[in-house]
Amino acid sequence: MVDVSNLSTTFFSRIPRPLRALLGIAIAAFAWVLMGDRISEFRVTQGSMVAAYALAIISIVMLTGYSGQVSLGHGSFLAVGAYACALFLVNLHWPLWLSFFASVLAAAGVGAIVGIAAARLSGPYLAGTTLAFAVGVPSISGLVSILGGEQGISWDAAEQYAPPSRYGDPYVFLNKWVYWICGAALAIGIALAINITKSRYGRIWRAVRADESAAALAGINVARSKILAFAVSAGFAGFAGAILSVTLSSVAPSTFGLSLSFLILTGAVIGGVRSIYGAIIGALALVILPTLSDMIASNASESIHTNLPGVITGVLLVLTVLFNPGGTAAAFNHLAHGLRFKGRRSSH
Amino acid sequence: MSTLLSTLITGLSLGAIYSLMAIALILVWRSTRVVNFAQAGQAVLSTYIGLEIHRMTGSYWLAIVLSIIFGGVLGGLIDLALVRPLLRRAGSGPEAAVAPVIATLGLLAVLQGVVGMFWGGELIKFPSAFSTAGLSIGGSKIPFSAFDLFTVGASLAVMLAFSFIFQRTGLGLSMRAAAFSPEVAQLAGVRTGRVRTIGWSFAGAAGGLAGVLITPTTFLAPNSLDLLLVFGFTAAVVGGLESMIGGALGGLALGFGLALVLQYAGSSYTFMTAFVVLLAVLLLRPQGLIGKRGGRRV
Amino acid sequence: MLRIDSLTTDHGQVRAVDHVSFDVEVGSCTAVIGANGAGKSSLLRTLSGLVKSSSGSAHWGDVDLLKLPTSEVVRHGVAHVPEGRSVIAELSVEENLNLGALWRGKDPDVTVTKSEVLDLFPRLGERLKQGADSLSGGERQMLAIGRALMARPKLLLLDEPSLGLAPIVIEQIFHTIDTMRKATGLTVVLVEQNAVSALAIANHAIVLALGKIVASGEAKAIASDESLRHAYLGY
Numbered sequence: 020m021v022d023v024s025n026l027s028t029t030f031f032s033r034i035p036r037p038l039r040a041l042l043g044i045a046i047a048a049f050a051w052v053l054m055g056d057r058i059s060e061f062r063v064t065q066g067s068m069v070a071a072y073a074l075a076i077i078s079i080v081m082l083t084g085y086s087g088q089v090s091l092g093h094g095s096f097l098a099v100g101a102y103a104c105a106l107f108l109v110n111l112h113w114p115l116w117l118s119f120f121a122s123v124l125a126a127a128g129v130g131a132i133v134g135i136a137a138a139r140l141s142g143p144y145l146a147g148t149t150l151a152f153a154v155g156v157p158s159i160s161g162l163v164s165i166l167g168g169e170q171g172i173s174w175d176a177a178e179q180y181a182p183p184s185r186y187g188d189p190y191v192f193l194n195k196w197v198y199w200i201c202g203a204a205l206a207i208g209i210a211l212a213i214n215i216t217k218s219r220y221g222r223i224w225r226a227v228r229a230d231e232s233a234a235a236l237a238g239i240n241v242a243r244s245k246i247l248a249f250a251v252s253a254g255f256a257g258f259a260g261a262i263l264s265v266t267l268s269s270v271a272p273s274t275f276g277l278s279l280s281f282l283i284l285t286g287a288v289i290g291g292v293r294s295i296y297g298a299i300i301g302a303l304a305l306v307i308l309p310t311l312s313d314m315i316a317s318n319a320s321e322s323i324h325t326n327l328p329g330v331i332t333g334v335l336l337v338l339t340v341l342f343n344p345g346g347t348a349a350a351f352n353h354l355a356h357g358l359r360f361k362g363r364r365s366s367h
Numbered sequence: 368m369s370t371l372l373s374t375l376i377t378g379l380s381l382g383a384i385y386s387l388m389a390i391a392l393i394l395v396w397r398s399t400r401v402v403n404f405a406q407a408g409q410a411v412l413s414t415y416i417g418l419e420i421h422r423m424t425g426s427y428w429l430a431i432v433l434s435i436i437f438g439g440v441l442g443g444l445i446d447l448a449l450v451r452p453l454l455r456r457a458g459s460g461p462e463a464a465v466a467p468v469i470a471t472l473g474l475l476a477v478l479q480g481v482v483g484m485f486w487g488g489e490l491i492k493f494p495s496a497f498s499t500a501g502l503s504i505g506g507s508k509i510p511f512s513a514f515d516l517f518t519v520g521a522s523l524a525v526m527l528a529f530s531f532i533f534q535r536t537g538l539g540l541s542m543r544a545a546a547f548s549p550e551v552a553q554l555a556g557v558r559t560g561r562v563r564t565i566g567w568s569f570a571g572a573a574g575g576l577a578g579v580l581i582t583p584t585t586f587l588a589p590n591s592l593d594l595l596l597v598f599g600f601t602a603a604v605v606g607g608l609e610s611m612i613g614g615a616l617g618g619l620a621l622g623f624g625l626a627l628v629l630q631y632a633g634s635s636y637t638f639m640t641a642f643v644v645l646l647a648v649l650l651l652r653p654q655g656l657i658g659k660r661g662g663r664r665v
Numbered sequence: 666m667l668r669i670d671s672l673t674t675d676h677g678q679v680r681a682v683d684h685v686s687f688d689v690e691v692g693s694c695t696a697v698i699g700a701n702g703a704g705k706s707s708l709l710r711t712l713s714g715l716v717k718s719s720s721g722s723a724h725w726g727d728v729d730l731l732k733l734p735t736s737e738v739v740r741h742g743v744a745h746v747p748e749g750r751s752v753i754a755e756l757s758v759e760e761n762l763n764l765g766a767l768w769r770g771k772d773p774d775v776t777v778t779k780s781e782v783l784d785l786f787p788r789l790g791e792r793l794k795q796g797a798d799s800l801s802g803g804e805r806q807m808l809a810i811g812r813a814l815m816a817r818p819k820l821l822l823l824d825e826p827s828l829g830l831a832p833i834v835i836e837q838i839f840h841t842i843d844t845m846r847k848a849t850g851l852t853v854v855l856v857e858q859n860a861v862s863a864l865a866i867a868n869h870a871i872v873l874a875l876g877k878i879v880a881s882g883e884a885k886a887i888a889s890d891e892s893l894r895h896a897y898l899g900y
Contacts, residue, residue, distance in 0.1 A: 083465055089465050140649055144649055147402060151597050151601060151642040155641065158635050159639070284469065285472075285473075322484050322487040325483065326479075327480070330480035330481060332473075334473070336473025340466045340469050341456060344456075540764055548751070550735075550747065551747070552764070554739065555764045555816070556737075556767060559736065
């Protein structure tokens with residue numbers, strides 16, 4: 020079992036299920052809003068980044084944790100989502116929610132096409148091909164003029180999605196409004212992800228991941244299930260890209276380089292590739308680690324300062340793979356499991 | 368001189384470097400069944416070591432030789448410190464499938480970060496002992512410099528040395544045996560762990576040379592060899608990922624192909640080339656351009 | 666002498682070898698027979714360190730086999746020919762043979778061993794430069810045994826040499842094993858499903874079923890025991 024929600028089973032299990040879900044959402048929403056009020060304006064933007072990263076990591080959880088496929092190029096699907104969102108929002112003047120929806124569909128569509136190829140590849144071939152994909156995609160911005168080349172596209176957030184106001188006087192400042200939007204997007208994303216993984220498709224993906232031939236013998240169309248997983252995963256990545264672009268109020272090819280692909284993979288590994296809740300832990304780690312290393316290296320030279328986060332995440336990745344392959348979520352579960360069964364376990 | 372011919376000549380030296388990188392990746396793949404994404408980081412660190420040697424001694428030749436040796440030592444150390452425990456802990460489930468990928472990516476981040484800490488992020492031109500300006504034959508200039516000639520020669524020398532070791536020595540035989548059937552090799556007395564360490568060393572040395580050869584014409588920065596890694600991987604897959612000769616030919620083919628794309632389509636398209644070539648080869652001819660039919664499952 | 670005492674090997678939840686004990690005299694041939702899945706291969710794989718034992722011991726002379734990594738076993742005179750004509754298809758016939766003697770380094774006797782092996786299997790001599798993948802099934806088995814002999818072993822562990830071969834080829838290979846053993850004083854442990862052929866050239870035999878020894882004794886006695894034949898050997 021890899022599910023942090025186990026931690027609270029003893030207390031929560033007495034409450035009826037639908038109520039429990041509502042309660043969970045209410046608590047999470049309250050915590051999200053409260054956090055936004057307590058932290059500075061800059062930190063609020065970091066909160067929006069957590070939401071974007073968490074959605075991106077969820078897309079990796081779907082792909083790797085459930086369907087067993089590897090992608091080193093998921094940053095490219097974030098790029099597709101982000102650019103799509105920018106085009107719909109800025110060029111076509113669609114409302115924000117519709118732009119989000121369209122960017123998810125766009126990324127899922129590209130994901131389905133890549134997924135057709137990916138379903139026929141495995142292991143290092145899939146990893147290398149998605150890596151090459153990640154290298155190639157940002158360069159497209161230089162080929163199509165509407166994408167704005169190296170500079171990309173930027174816009175005035177206050178114009179595109181201004182916070183609600185009365186007599187020209189906004190209730191919340193812009194960054195916090197974006198932070199709320201991102202929080203809502205994350206909540207929708209998590210709810211969707213949980214529903215998908217608990218659905219028939221989630222079970223099919225796991226069956227294919229565990230044993231392709233057995234799944235095929237059981238009547239599952241293995242290729243179709245992999246393509247679907249890739250498309251769904253790309254859709255989540257596109258969603259993440261869209262809210263990332265809204266947070267930054269710009270898109271540029273440099274945002275979506277190889278390092279972004281590696282970054283979300285890092286978050287997924289640290290959080291645990293099988294856990295949707297672990298994605299939040301991973302996203303928090305991605306945002307906190309640079310801040311932390313800033314504090315450690317505050318007196319160090321410029322070059323140490325800029326490179327410490329990379330070294331720390333690299334070391335974390337290697338250590339996680341070697342000593343805690345299930346990621347933080349699995350470690351929590353072991354801990355919770357150990358605590359709960361401590362009294363009962365006599366032999367082992 | 369016709370444009371086509373001069374374009375192909377341009378691709379020759381680049382292709383030779385891709386071949387070196389492909390061979391480095393193939394060496395590791397054959398010995399460990401892992402694609403070493405950290406190869407770019409190893410090569411970059413080796414190249415910076417060479418740069419530092421050059422700054423201290425002023426000798427290009429000492430720099431290039433020590434880069435190669437350092438690359439070899441580093442590769443061996445990585446096998447001992449990272450790969451050996453990783454293989455021992457091989458588990459199951461989706462984590463096990465991504466573990467080697469993640470571990471080598473993590474190592475890549477560490478290596479590039481360490482390089483950045485010591486040498487900063489600015490772009491540096493690696494020195495070269497030969498002119499990088501085009502040679503002239505019979506009064507007309509060709510897009511092939513003395514340095515390109517050296518690049519092709521050095522790459523060729525390394526490939527010949529490797530092929531001699533593999534085909535003619537006991538070490539080479541044990542490396543091939545361990546690659547194709549570790550169990551039979553062990554039963555025959557081959558110490559496969561040691562053989563794997565040597566394979567990683569050879570790969571590291573080849574990567575180091577590739578770094579030293581490509582950075583005088585491009586530039587050196589902590590992540591400047593990422594693209595070389597992608598093209599090296601593409602070349603390796605084109606060649607079938609198992610055969611050294613395949614990797615060498617794959618590198619050359621890719622070098623020529625990229626030169627053509629650069630000449631006739633423009634530099635923006637080069638980044639997509641690796642992806643398109645990879646997809647085309649993997650989907651249409653999965654066994655690689657020279658591999659045997661039905662040889663591999665991709 | 667090979668001395669196996671209460672050797673036990675587990676594959677996860679399955680006990681493949683269950684407290685097996687027997688001795689093999691130097692220069693003799695012991696057949697290990699039994700049905701598919703009886704644990705015969707696991708027994709040999711434990712002896713050569715390919716799988717780890719759970720308990721028990723196995724000594725070849727003074728050497729504790731269970732403490733050795735696979736690559737060292739051959740250096741103590743024990744050669745294992747695993748199941749399934751284990752040649753390396755990507756190498757030539759000659760390279761497969763050379764591989765068997767690589768660990769002996771520059772020992773000048775290697776060439777002597779090689780000519781002995783080629784005398785034993787002349788068909789390999791005709792095909793030295795060919796790829797091992799061009800060989801027939803019988804030739805592959807000869808090459809696998811030849812590679813093991815290149816190590817100049819004192820103890821030969823043979824796993825199902827008859828598997829998938831035509832009767833006439835089986836007879837030929839078993840005859841070669843028998844004459845070679847008698848000529849050189851080699852000790853042989855022969856794992857076989859083909860009980861008739863194995864018992865014909867063995868001195869002793871043990872019968873395994875579900876990892877346990879269910880019968881042991883003189884090969885002739887086992888061969889003539891009707892109830893044993895019906896219950897475990899299937900002929």
